[in-house]
Amino acid sequence: MRYAILVLLALSWGGISDAARADPYPWCGVYAAGNDDNGTNCYFMTLGQCRAAVSGVGGFCTSNPFFDGRPVTTPEDRISRRVRRTH
Numbered sequence: 001m002r003y004a005i006l007v008l009l010a011l012s013w014g015g016i017s018d019a020a021r022a023d024p025y026p027w028c029g030v031y032a033a034g035n036d037d038n039g040t041n042c043y044f045m046t047l048g049q050c051r052a053a054v055s056g057v058g059g060f061c062t063s064n065p066f067f068d069g070r071p072v073t074t075p076e077d078r079i080s081r082r083v084r085r086t087h
Contacts, residue, residue, distance in 0.1 A: 026067040032058040042066070 027044035031054060042064045044050040050061035 024067070024072045026064050026069075028062050028064045029054045030059050030062060032060075 025043050025045060027047055027050040028040055028042040029044060029050045031039040031041070033039060038059070041053065044053065044061070047061060054061060
């Protein structure tokens with residue numbers, strides 16, 4: 001019985017925590033390799049960065065399907081927001 005209660009508490013705690021955040025990069029570069037084996041790079045913050053990366057090698061820029069526009073936070077961000085008391 002105690003084990004079941006502990007399991008339920010652990011599962012409920014997991015449901016309360018923040019959901020995973022999506023990719024913070026809004027642009028993807030799709031590179032044309034010429035043989036239907038296109039490479040994709042979704043690490044661009046601006047459209048200009050993406051266009052500069054695909055320029056000269058062939059390809060195009062598209063919006064990142066995993067970008068949702070919300071700011072990305074990590075557990076470390078929560079620690080830095082806490083006010084530290086000095087004595």
